[in-house]
Structures are given as structure tokens and as C-alpha cells.
Amino acid sequence: MSKEVKAWGATSPETTEPMTITRRAPDDEDVAIDIKYAGICHTDIHTIRQEWGPVKYPLVAGHEIAGVVSAVGKNVTKFKVGDRVGVGCLVNCCRECDDCKEGEEQYCLNHTITYGGTDPKDGSITQGGYSQYIVVDQAFVLSIPENLPLDKAAPLLCAGVTMFSPLNHWKAGPGTKVGIIGFGGIGHIGVKIAKAMGCEVTVFSQTESKKELALKFGSDEYIATNDLQVFDGLKRKFDMIINAVSTKIPVDLYLASLRRDGTLVNLGLGGEGLQLSAFSVSLGRANLAGSLIGSVAETQKMLDLCGEKQIFPEIEIVPASYIDEAYERVLKSQVQFRFVIDVSTM
Template sequence: MMSKETKAWAATSPQKIEASTITRRAPDDQDVAINIKFAGICHSDIHTVRSEWKEVEYPLVVGHEIAGIVSAVGKNVTKFKVGDRVGVGCMVNSCRECDNCKDGEEQYCADMVGTYNAKDPKDGTITQGGYSQYVVVDQAFVLNIPENLPLDKAAPLLCAGITVFSPLNHWKAGPGKRVGVIGLGGLGHVGVKIAKALGAEVTVFSQTDSKKELAMQFGADAYIATGDPKAFDGLDRKFDIILNTVSAKIPLDKYLSSLRRDGSLVQVGAPSDPLQITPFSLLPQRIGIHGTLIGGIAETQKMLDFCAKKQIFPEIEVVSASYINEAYDRVVKSQVKFRFVIDVSTIIGFVY
């Protein structure tokens, strides 16, 4: 198979994403070619497009929440066939040889290759993401999407879903465990649903009471409006795990004081300001603060299968490609409930 031109929406500057055409590399014997149906919009896409994390070479196509249908496979591909429903998340390759890779934790590989804005080891080009019609990915980094998981709702699970599932899985959220979730946004609302489905008792922390009804609909057992001066009264040593999904500067000492002995506060959001804590918040109860990325490929597949079995879906708003720039502005202003997903058929139908 030869390289292929595909329609896409590419960032041409930090402030603009527009209709474009890109060339995908020719699939090799290990590759899966995918016709993309839906692509989620993640805040990481916005940080990348706006050069807030590292330098960007424009034009760049972002998007690492990809759901579609297999259109072709290389001769050595055994995991997938034409017509399969598949997904691609935040990475498309790794070294395959380090301890992290051997342990199924490819996301921590020093040579992990991101789905966009990274160097593709197969041809040396810059990887381009899912805001496009078509993508080529090594079979080792393609996920199976179960039949009872709608493709549009599956897309955000490939980043938002695994980002919260991985720490809940690692720190063993389940029956008898109390989980706190800080924030009820794109990550937080999925975290609540998954933690509850795992059997944990779930409490949502949010600034005001405005999201209380939604939190309870998603399965929360309790809701705490942190803007109330007495919000943390009676919470000493209550939680086993707290997921911090927000990217804002918040008083972490208050949350640390609500963890049980050996409890964990897991940082999922990525604020630009340094975290501020008092060491004595950690010492008396052997409390830990941890960071986490996405999950490995095996864990991501486990998450998709779990969400399909339990019918856990993110709350989404499906938009056309021409709405991407406006969608970005709404994400930054926290004016979306809860994840935007691009209907890729609107990329095909757009007049270039």
C-alpha cells in the first residue's frame, strides 16, 4: 500500500485550526489502517496547539481520542481484520524493550511516541492525530472497541477514561473503599462513574452546589461544595483515594487531612503552578501524593471492556469540524458538559 492523502483539520498557528490535507505514511506489514469516525477533543489538544507545553511545528493535526473502522491490515497483523471497530489513544509506539514496556506500562517508556507532535520511528515524520479521515497505526497500539460501546462515546474513553481508570485500578478502588473525586468536568465525571461501577463509595468535591444534581445522577454517594467554609468539617481520615482532576491551584492540605492512613491523593490534572502542601499533612498517617499518566495498552483494553460491560459512557456533545475553534474556547471557559467529540464525516463533507 502507498502513502495516502487525507482530509484533516490542522492547527496552522496557536490560535487557528482550519481545513487541510495531510499525507499518511504507507502502512507496513504490522500496521492497521483506520477510517476515523469520531475524534474527541481533549484539553491536552488545546495546550499543544497553543504551544503551552512544548514547541510545535505547524501545521499540526491533534487528537488522541480516536474511534473508527479498520479499512486495511498489513500481512503480519493478527489482532484485527477489515471491518473491526477500533480505537487509538494517546500513544502509537514505544521502544518495546525497556522494563516499563515489558511490564505493559508503555505509557512510561522513555521513548513512548505520542499520537501527535512526536517523531514517528517508522519514517521519521511528525505524528499527526485524529482530527482527520484516516490514520495508520502499528497493531500493538490499536484497541478493540466492543460492539455495545458506541463509537462516539468510546472516543473520550481513550484518554479521559483511561486517565481516571488507571489510578482507580492501580490503587484498588472497589467495595469497602472510599473515593473522593475533585472536580466534575471532562475527567471527573468519568471518574465518578467508573469508581462507582468498581464498587467504591464516591464523594464529589466541587466549588459550589451547581453540579450536585448531576453528580448524584452519575452515581456519587455524597457531594461537598468546597466553597463552604465548613466543607471539610467531619472529613478527617475518611477517604482511601482522592483523585484530583482539576488543573487549578487548590488547598491540597485540606484534602490530605481527609485521607486515611496510607491513603493516596492522585494528581490527574496538570496545573501550571507548583503544588503547595505542608509536609505535616503527609507525615502522621503515611499519606502519599502520586502522579499518573494514562494506562498501558492492556490496561486500556481492560478499561474499554469494563465500560462496555457496565455501560459506562462519558457525557458528550458531538460537533462538526467547523466548530473546533469555538469548541476550544468553550473548553477553556469550562462551558462544555462534558466532552466534545468531532463527527469526522463533517471533515469529509467540508468544502476545501
């Protein structure tokens, strides 16, 4: 049967508040999860504040979900009660298009996002992880390794796989020279993951303020870009550069820093967009690409790697009542590096 649970959501773009939501009854393919931790992603803020388009309120955000299985449907074979599991940005897809059949369901034109989407099973608006409990089809539930703490696993389900996916797709590994633009919630995880994959990593950040931490987390080099002359010595240096920020960047200078046939992968959405010269792409046969979160298979591969290599994001655990303040601190870059909600505080 359906279940009423405590949650923390928005009834307008301005603030969040405690509320009660109804979760649908699990079907034969579903996994019911008691949520323990939920990460706060910048996407949550964009969505709730309608910066990416109108939404239907009330809306409970959260797509970095870590918890424990409390019940399973009769056809569920992947999980059992008591398993440690996670849910990321998607909870369903059409399963019929080429993207779905090829295991790239994040590019399905009819996928269902974890909150603010339309659940194909009952037609309701999906509600996210800032809540005590969720019901998800087993195909979109991830197994969290025993050696990966649940609180630290939560941000990996979006931020982690968003960085892992391009590294995995473009086959980064030992000897690959990777540049990461931005050293925030996504970028710092990218440094740790890329190093674990054997890459040579350089962080690009606007000032010197984060240099010590970047080097501590494994970056081989740190470049402050407030002086654009630093790019003079970087021509044809990198195999790939991953842009993890939404602010304006000097795209032409980054493209010139790629080796022939290198790739600049854009992750940042919104902001001022990208502006570049056609010459910057042509002169080095450079590739300008994008990447969207990651597939379920990639997410599981990333979680297994993080468990094996003990790769953890840097987190600050907060109670649900702190969400609005956390949002403001995210916007001011006053967190090192990801907020995680302790759901028991609801």
C-alpha cells in the same frame, strides 16, 4: 502506498483550519483505520497553543480516536477489516525498557505520542485524530466492544483511561472510599467508572452547581469546597482521592481527609502546581502520587468494563468547523461534558 487525507489542524497557535495531510504507507504490523469520531481533550488546546512547549506546525491534534479498520498488514493478528477500533494517546514505544517490558509503556521515556511526536517508522511528525484516516502499529490499537457506541467510546481513550488507571493500579473496588476533585470532562467519567467498580464515591467541586448531575451519575456524596470549613468533618475519611483539575487546590486539607496510608493521586497538569506542608504527608503516612493516562492493557480493560456496564461519557457531537469555538467553550467550562468531532463533516 502513502495516502493524502482531509484533516483539521493548526498552522499557528491561534486557529485551526481544514488541510490535507499525508499518512505513511502501512507496513506489515500496521492497522489502517477510517476515523469516524475524535474527542476533543484539553491537552489538544494546551499543545496547539504551545502552553506546554513549542510545537512544529502544521499540527493535527486528537488522541481520542474511534473508527473502523480498513486494511491490515500481513503480520497483524489482532484485527481484521471491519473491526471497530480505537487509538489513544500513544502510537509506539521503545519496547526495550523495563516500563515497556512490564506493560507500562506510557512511562517509557521514548514513547511516541499520537500527535506532535516523531514516528520511529519513518521519522515524520505524528498527526492525530482530527482527520479521516490514520495508520497505527497493531500493538497500540484497541478493540471497541460492539455494545459501546463509537462516538461515546472516543473520550474514553484518554479521559476514561486517565481515571481508570489509578483506580485499577491502587486496586479500588467494593468498599473503597474514593474522592474525585473536579466534575468536568474527566471527573464525570471517573464517577461512573468508580461506581461500576463498586467504590463509594464523593465529588469535590467548587460550588453547588453540579450537585444534581453528580448525584444523578452515581456519586454518593457531593461536597462544595468554596467553604473550606467543610473539610473539618472529613478527616481520615477516604482511601484515595483523585485530583482531576489543574487549578490550585488546598492539598493539605485533602491529605488530612485520607485514612492512614491513603493516597492522593494527581492527574491535573499545568496550572499553579501543588503546594503542601511536609506535616500533611507525615501525620497520616499519606501518599502523594501521580498517574499518566494508562497502558494499552488498562485501556482495553477499561473499554471492556464500559461496554459490559454500559458506562458512557456525556458528549456533544460537533462538526470539524466548530473546533475553535469548542476550544473556547472548553476553556470557559461551557460543555457537559466532552466534545466529540464527527469526522464525516470534514
